[in-house]
Amino acid sequence: MIYEQARYTEGEDKHEPLLSEKDDTTINVGGDDSPLPDSLTRDELSLPALSEPEIARHYTRLSQMNWSIESGPYPLGSCTMKYNPKFTEDIAADPSAAIHPDRRAETAQGNLGMLYGLQEFLGTIGGMDAVTLQPPAGAAGEFTGILVAKAYHEAHGNDKSEVIIPASAHGTNFATAAMAGYEVVELPSAEDGRVDVDALEAAVSEDTAALMLTNPNTVGLFERDIVEIAEMVHDVGGLLYYDGANLNALLGRGRPGDMGFDIMHYNVHKTFATPHGGGGPGAGPVGVVEKLAPYLPSPQVEQTDNGFELFEPEQSIGKVHGFSGNWLVLIKAYAYIARLGDEGLLDASAKAVLNANYLASQIDLEVPYGPFHHEFAATAGDRDAADLAKRMLDFGVHPPTTKWPEMVPEAMLTEPTEIENQASLDDLAEAFNIAFGDSEDAIQQAPSRTTAKRIDQASAARNPRLSWHRLK
């Protein structure tokens, strides 16, 4: 039994027509009463003249041709593609959630209390003393965290110029350090896939502003030497930064703060099941230890005798986003954490790790590094990981992340998350194994059952059509 996306079956190049292809009516909007200069106004508009049913069918079809976590498994490694529970949407849609952010504090106690509650939840989960909810995405959280580190060093007269980052880290770590004005020192991995402590010892110096790490790391391995690593960085006055990308493996079991981390960001779209932003509104809260709290962005929420109030930390780096961050995303994270509670969060991390290990045990591909936690990096060996991934699309599943991290040749970085049951993990394993066993010829033709067949990537990159205007 294979679930297939909706698709047109007749014709070589048949696709759902764009609205502008369905109808392209030019209407005269005329009138000379605009106070704007003629160069800024127009008399005609090109608009599709379509009925509501036509529009509804168009968008419903597009949604059926799409692939999402609500269609089937979506095991993109490092991305933690959790299902977004519907009750969080209901809560965010409640009219009382839609209040103006400039309302006086005493008239918005419920909303401020929820923001305060989320600060507290996240602080407890990460082992951090203070949390800002303002950054609008994970990468923005990273940048905020490193700006806080920089403000701390500058306030203490520390002359620091370098940030150390493992070679296998997320690309955003390198970009964050560089954007904050630091030199990036790249750290090679040891043979076992973890931080090379000897290489770190050589790299650490008085110039070290921070070390950025994720734990479990990019291939799902727990950094066993984390306490020693933290000491080495702290001994030279550096700070330890935790990339929250892989926090789902640790929920309720280990806290970055207890491992010696000073700063961390939380990817609420990963760990706490809010929608992945895709460039839209997201949230990347940042937690810090006590000594860094005065530098956090403004405003934060505090609890006083008068109830909940906004305040500006004394040496705040300022604003990194408007108001208190993306409220409707934060409310969903709060709802998720509150609904799951201690037991639910523990259960999530247990099942995330169990699912990854069960799936890995069912596939024919080698997994070079272990023991891993919530994700694993299988290798396609001498096959092309991207070709295998395209073939997997034919079996009603989304393939894993491919060709990254580079420490695993032709990597297929796989993270099923806790949401899959055994049947869907078995479907995934079957897709892996059929693709891996297929002939090179079959692989080169794939995918054939999807809405869009094999994409000509070179033409798409060399001659992109980024707007419907280009169809004319």
Added chain:
Amino acid sequence: MSFDVPEDRNYLESHEWTTLEEDTVTVGITDFAQDELGDVVFVELPSEGDTVTAGDTFGVIESIKAVSDLYAPVSGEVTAVNEALFDQPELVNDDPFGDGWMLKINVSDDDTSDSLLTAAEYADQIA
């Protein structure tokens, strides 16, 4: 698979080739390099009049698989840029040693680069 390694030029370990005529060095990437990269979709090069330094990056090449830096074999001033690559980056795949050339550099007097490989040495490296 075997790759072309023309004997009329020198090579860098980082897979660029160079030819020298008078004071002008021409630079491109090798057949092996274009094959490793796969379909090239974008090439970023310096402008005429810019200076490049031996061993430093002079540009970026992007394929559907990877983004890689390009390294200058010599120091000097850029006297010509293959602007055809901006519209037809596939020339790097189709003819890496000919129409896929990238830069011409007027070698500066104080150029100290001496680490170029011969064709035989480069052929050994990629064997």
